[in-house]
Amino acid sequence: MLFSPFAASAGIIVHPGVEGRSISTVSLRNIYTLRQTLWPNRQPIVIFVLPDDHPVHEAFAKEKLGLYPYRLRQTWDRLSFSGMASAPVEVKDENEMRARVRATPGAIGYTSKDTGHDGIKILRLE
Template sequence: MIITHATVKETSLSRQSLLAVFGMHTQRWRDGQRIKVFVLASDQPLHRKFATEVLGTYPYQLDRIWQRLVYSGTGRAPHICTSEDDMRMKVRNTPGAIGYVGSVMEEDTHVITVE
């Protein structure tokens, strides 16, 4: 499930749009608010599932995209969370944030659907 901070107005995104967000190509929401991307480490099962099933790519491909942005000086890698609970807390407390969780909990107030 894709979760965002309560200030994010989007309710759904296409897979292509999600890939652009998590690939760090789209940097602002439609309202101009800066996007802050949170992910789990590439070796985490939920990250692998998210990358393959939701984004339609492999974790190593995302890693390459992020490394290229960092090493070329043209962008930043996403913030890496230590656990799902850590991701929930950071997304909940960071305006413009987006992340993903295995299942939605009551405090995950803003969920994005995938078109």
Template structure:
């Protein structure tokens, strides 16, 4: 029993550090498939399933939360995503997502930009954004 209580704070902290997909609170779908999410973050799909334009926000490639999100949720490596963005930018067929410098900035930008999608650790969540589940 004592061991269980001693481990409880660690499990709560680990859950707070899990990376969640977030979106602007109005519109958009509360759930996306992994393929749709990957296509949106790769900038191949420029709209939500309901047709609303998607505005993608990401943390810098060197940020540990970016790396965790891309590997765990999109199941690709950060350099693969960067290559896809670079290819579109240099060929003139698309653009890279908007980059933010921190998780508080990610929260603010997603909360105030219609059609926005991003990610952050659960501990940064508040009621200004909606959590999107991945099916």
């Protein structure tokens, strides 16, 4: 099955209680490489991700973070195995991603830009 890079492009979503309307590229990368674990208001960040081979995950990692998915996985494995951080929570699809982000205070995730976003906040990347 072929995927258009435009269809797989990922948008950043957060729980509606997360403050702000935008996030810097540096902050987003720090969150997803487990270097930043708290939001500016000191609320813990809960990270949700799609499976490594999901086209939206691949687009998110490459376009938004500038990393290949396998590099992210290596970082998560190294930090979680060493006990320095917990790996992100993997969800099976975009529907579960939206549901979990909506229900989890401090949550961040990503979905296709063309999917519905009821009850969650979309962050603009600066």
